[in-house]
Amino acid sequence: RIKMKGKLVIFSAPSGAGKTTIVQYLLKKIPTLEFSVSACSRAMRKGETHGVDYYFISVEEFKQKIKNEEFAEWEEVYKDNFYGTLKAEIERIRKKGHHIIFDMDVVGGINLKKQFGDQALAVFVMPPSIAHLEERLRSRETETPESIARRIGKAEVELLTANQFDKVVLNDSLEHAFAEAEKAVKAFLAKE
Numbered sequence: 001r002i003k004m005k006g007k008l009v010i011f012s013a014p015s016g017a018g019k020t021t022i023v024q025y026l027l028k029k030i031p032t033l034e035f036s037v038s039a040c041s042r043a044m045r046k047g048e049t050h051g052v053d054y055y056f057i058s059v060e061e062f063k064q065k066i067k068n069e070e071f072a073e074w075e076e077v078y079k080d081n082f083y084g085t086l087k088a089e090i091e092r093i094r095k096k097g098h099h100i101i102f103d104m105d106v107v108g109g110i111n112l113k114k115q116f117g118d119q120a121l122a123v124f125v126m127p128p129s130i131a132h133l134e135e136r137l138r139s140r141e142t143e144t145p146e147s148i149a150r151r152i153g154k155a156e157v158e159l160l161t162a163n164q165f166d167k168v169v170l171n172d173s174l175e176h177a178f179a180e181a182e183k184a185v186k187a188f189l190a191k192e
Helices: 019-029 060-067 087-095 106-121 130-139 145-164 172-189
Strands: 008-012 033-035 038-040 054-056 071-078 081-087 099-104 122-128 167-170
Touching: 008 019, 008 172, 019 033, 019 099, 019 172, 038 099, 054 167, 060 071, 060 081, 060 122, 071 087, 071 106, 081 087, 081 099, 081 106, 087 099, 099 106, 106 122, 106 145, 122 145, 122 172, 167 172
Parallel strands: 008 099, 008 122, 033 099, 038 054, 122 167
Antiparallel strands: 038 081, 071 081
């Protein structure tokens, strides 16, 4: 078990469930939280910034960092499409005395929770339905029909892992999800 100053708050959900919106809300509401920027090997999308949205690194560099054990957790989400949390990023935030909030997929969330135990709160954001997810993904202009189908297939599997999380927040309305998430996070951070 790694003993930590800053606690970890992990938000995971299938793509399109609204976890990013909830994380952005909490960052505004709770000043001691700081966002953990993940590393990824995919290309930057329009409107993304290196070091803000992700650390964009090449597949080769990613594999080298895996070899060097520089990641707290990592996974290959699709072929040559790696995502991970750099240990240096966790340290960077903790040196400032802040708590760390993560916006990550379900496998990453479970892996991080396993590693950090009581130091981490793992929250699963539950979409009202698969149909609702599909709708949200369609409204994004970045998704192709193939990528939507792939993400929905993945979501159906991910929903089965909700019971491995400390808390499930149903995102049937954003107001409700915001309130639930804020209450859970504040209670966790207040615990000694």
